[in-house]
Amino acid sequence: MQKFVYEKKTKKIVGGTLDNCMHSMASIVYSLKCERFVSVLRDLVLFLKIIYIGVVEMGKARERVFEERKGLVEKVIEDLKNNNVPFWRKGWNTPLPKNITSNKFYQGLNLIKLNLSTEKNGFKDNRWVTFKQATQKNYKVKKGSSGTRIEFWGWEITKKIKDKNGNTIEVKEELENPIVKYYYVYNADQIENLPENEKDMSFFRKNDLIESIIKNSESPVTFCASNRAYYSPTADSINIPNREFFKSENEFYHTVLHEIAHSTGHESRLNRNLKGEKFDKEYAIEELTAELTSMFLQQQLGIEIIGDEALFDNHKAYLKGYVEILEETPNILFKIIRAAEKATDYVMNLAKN
Numbered sequence: 001m002q003k004f005v006y007e008k009k010t011k012k013i014v015g016g017t018l019d020n021c022m023h024s025m026a027s028i029v030y031s032l033k034c035e036r037f038v039s040v041l042r043d044l045v046l047f048l049k050i051i052y053i054g055v056v057e058m059g060k061a062r063e064r065v066f067e068e069r070k071g072l073v074e075k076v077i078e079d080l081k082n083n084n085v086p087f088w089r090k091g092w093n094t095p096l097p098k099n100i101t102s103n104k105f106y107q108g109l110n111l112i113k114l115n116l117s118t119e120k121n122g123f124k125d126n127r128w129v130t131f132k133q134a135t136q137k138n139y140k141v142k143k144g145s146s147g148t149r150i151e152f153w154g155w156e157i158t159k160k161i162k163d164k165n166g167n168t169i170e171v172k173e174e175l176e177n178p179i180v181k182y183y184y185v186y187n188a189d190q191i192e193n194l195p196e197n198e199k200d201m202s203f204f205r206k207n208d209l210i211e212s213i214i215k216n217s218e219s220p221v222t223f224c225a226s227n228r229a230y231y232s233p234t235a236d237s238i239n240i241p242n243r244e245f246f247k248s249e250n251e252f253y254h255t256v257l258h259e260i261a262h263s264t265g266h267e268s269r270l271n272r273n274l275k276g277e278k279f280d281k282e283y284a285i286e287e288l289t290a291e292l293t294s295m296f297l298q299q300q301l302g303i304e305i306i307g308d309e310a311l312f313d314n315h316k317a318y319l320k321g322y323v324e325i326l327e328e329t330p331n332i333l334f335k336i337i338r339a340a341e342k343a344t345d346y347v348m349n350l351a352k353n
Contacts, residue, residue, distance in 0.1 A: 070330060080323050096299055100129040100188065101137070108341035109334060110150040111296065117148040118187070125188035125197050140192040147184030153338075154179035209351050210253055210301055216350040219263035221256065229255045231262035233274040238263060253303050254294055257347070261293035262286065264343040272339060284321030285336060292340035297347055 096105040097114040106114055106128070114128060128148075134141055156172045163169050188194055214221050219231065221238045227245070231238050238259045246252040265272030265286065272289065276282025297303075325332055 076333065077323055077326050080326075095126040097126050097128055099133075099185075100127045100194075101133045105300075106150065107296070107344075109337045111299070112337070113148060113150055114185075115299075121187070121189075123187040123189045127188040127194075127197060128185040129188070129191065130183050130185050134186065134191055139194050141186050142190050142192055145186055145190040147186050149182055149184055152179075152181045152183070154181075207249075207253075210257075210303070212351045213260065213347060214256055217260050217263065218269065218350070219260070219266065221260070229259055231259045233262075233266060236263070236266055236268075250303055253301075254298065257297045258290050258294040260347055260350075261290040261297070261340075261343050264293070264346045265289070270339070270342055270346060281321065281325050284325055285332065288322060288333075289336050289339050289343065292337060293343040293347070296340060296344040300344070300348060 097111065097118070098105045105111075117123070118126075129137075129139065131141055131147070154175065156174055158170050159173055160168050160170055188197060217238065219236050219238050221240060223240050223242050225245075226239060226241050229240050238256075240256055240259065243252055246255070262274070264270050265274050272286060273282050274286060276284075276286060
């Protein structure tokens with residue numbers, strides 16, 4: 001940061017982008033011999049400069065993030081146009097990627113990014129760490145290793161307020177313009193001096209957890225001798241063919257989770273737009289939201305994400321709609337991912353009831 005200086009000879013504050021707007025005020029104050037006020041003013045300008053630099057840096061972070069996002073959207077569009085299986089239909093059956101230091105699992109877009117990086121680079125470990133974290137733990141990033149960029153969007157801030165009884169409480173407030181940061185993380189396969197990975201048994205969860213989600217679904221799930229699976233927003237109910245009609249247990253669970261994902265959009269829950277007509281833009285957005293929610297849920301619940309062509313073929317009717325909305329509004333993909341992340345959290349809470 002450029003040093004802040006008050007020049008008595010020129011009676012001006014210099015040293016940054018905000019200099020000019022404060023020169024005349026500083027000169028007047030100095031001429032009145034209000035040295036204390038000058039000191040306060042100097043601190044104020046320095047504070048404003050820090051804010052300015054922070055805004056500039058956040059702008060650069062946004063540029064880098066959106067540049068990488070553009071590449072991901074272009075890859076998805078290319079896959080869809082060529083009838084290739086998109087990322088949410090990859091046959092992943094691996095533990096959730098997690099941070100070595102915090103032991104927390106990555107979610108949403110970062111989950112997708114790390115899955116894709118794992119597939120591309122053939123990583124065998126699900127643990128990730130930043131360069132700084134590795135250094136603090138006396139681990140060493142292998143020479144020539146390339147990190148995978150992940151991003152952080154702060155959509156909420158915590159504020160302390162007084163309640164009606166005068167007690168201090170914390171409340172969360174959603175930001176209109178989120179705070180954007182990005183980091184590079186390295187897979188455990190790229191790290192030296194790292195302890196062996198303990199087998200993550202949480203990945204091999206019993207199907208009892210999934211059955212709890214079905215049982216506790218706020219939208220009743222009905223099984224019947226039908227060849228259609230659907231969610232009805234009007235009746236707020238889910239219709240699923242009998243289990244024996246499915247080719248596999250994984251296919252059954254994928255279908256149920258997909259329809260439960262739709263039900264989270266009901267106006268009494270997450271209130272998404274469920275009024276789209278079949279194959280129009282709004283319909284395609286909701287279908288893609290349910291697809292991604294199902295993918296997130298399957299990976300959290302330890303169900304293999306089906307990558308076969310048969311299930312993908314069943315959704316080819318939607319592909320034209322997907323391509324159109326992504327080409328028209330590329331950034332819509334990331335709004336859909338955020339909506340799917342919220343839906344995933346909502347559904348996972350059903351398992352706890």
